[in-house]
Structures are given as C-alpha cells and as structure tokens.
Amino acid sequence: MYKRRKVLFFGSNLILEFLKGKNNFLKLKIDLHIHTNNSDSTGSVEEILERAELRGLDGIAITDHNTMEGVEEAKKKKTTLIVIPGEEIRTKQGEILSLGIRNYIEDNLELLEVLKRIHVQGGLAIIPHPTVPFFNRVRLRDLEDLPIDGIEIFSAITPFANFFLKRNIRLARNLGLASIAGSDSHFPETVGDAFTIVDSESRNIKDILNAIKECKTEIFGKSSEIKYKLRLIYRLFLKIY
DSSP, X not given: OOEEEEEEEETTEEEEEEEOOOOOOEEEEEXXXXXXXXXXXXXXXXXXXXXXXXXXXXXXXXXXXXXXXXXXXXXXXXXXXXXXEEEEEEETTEEEEEESOSSOOOSSOOHHHHHHHHHHTTXXXXXXXXXXXXXXXXXXXXXXXXXXXXXXXXXXXXXXXXXXXXXXXXXXXXXXXXXXXXXXXSSGGGTXXXXXXXXXXXXXXXXXXXXXXXXXXXXXXXXXXHHHHHHHHHHXXXXXX
C-alpha cells in the first residue's frame, strides 16, 4: 500500500517520498515527457536515446506534438531503453499528455473527445504542467469531473518549477490522482532532468502504465538550467508572434 509522505528539497532538487510495504517490484527510472525534432525539440531521436542512457534512465516516453514519428523512429533503434509511446495533444481546452497510445490523435479536438480516444487505446491521460500560467489552459476547477489518470507535478523545463511543484502536489492529492514528473525536454541536454521511479511488476509497458495509474510512483528531479528555459520561452514567443 502506498501513502504519500513528504517532499524534501535540496536546492533545486526534489524527492517525493512514499511509505511502501515490502514488494518485488522493479524500480524503473523513466522520464515521462520528452520531445524530439519531429516536433519542437532540437534533439534527434538518436541524441535523446544516447542522453537517456548516459543519465542512467531505464526508459523514456516520447511525447511529441502532433506526431508519433519519433516513437516509430525510436522503435527501430538498438537500445536497452523502454520507449513508451505517447503524444502531447493540444485540445480546444488545453494540453493533454497521453502515455501508452498506439495511434496518433489529432490536435484541436474537444477535450472530452481526446480523453475518450486515449482511453480507447489503453493509454493514460495526464495533465501536464497544470498550474503554470500560459503553459496549460485546462481549467483546474473542471479536473474533478474529468476522466484524468494523473498530474504532472514537476516539469523541469517550466519557469519556477519548484514553486509550482507545491501547488501541483496539493492538486494531485486533492484529486486522488497519480503523480508523475518529466523533463518536458526540448533539448537533448535536458533529458532526465526530472523523472519518475515507477514500481512496476515488469518492464512491460502495460504493467508500467498500470503502476502509474495505481500511484506506485516516486518523483525525482531538478529544475533545468535557466539557459534552456529562456531558449524555450524565446522559441515560443517567436512561434506566437
């Protein structure tokens, strides 16, 4: 049985501890939010896989915008990493992070329709960076009534990540949802800045997704270096204007 215990801060580092009973689970270190140059990252799939291995990760989730080409490319690479297929989807009401889907879901659909399509494919629907202004437009007051599977409580690339962490922990606790962390990497250098330890029965993606949904997670990470945050903000500014 898992019970949320406390959060410890060490400078920009964080540890979200859980009280755990004895088990035979694998503790898999997975960065659950990564982009490739198939959407808006500067990093190729090969660079991201190399960086993930260098950082000692057991797996990654490739969650590009508006495409799953990065996932397909990663499947062809020779790697020991677990690669969870995913997509960050822009709905009419805000962004949704999907994990474990098999097929691409287009942007600009109604939020409820996207959630339905994710679950039909056996995936998880996660709210990314939920309390960060301008980074998500999903209304927090609506979350209680939505079929959401988890909250990304720490996104390493977002501004003031540690500040918003505290809000996100409260949000996940109040909603009784799973908590995850990811780098939200848009540069290969930031892969693994934040990650989730998943207590899974195996390295099988279905078992990993089930463990996440059952809140069998520990959150680790640090805020990405400020130069990468500024680069991302600058690129977003250019895209808007």
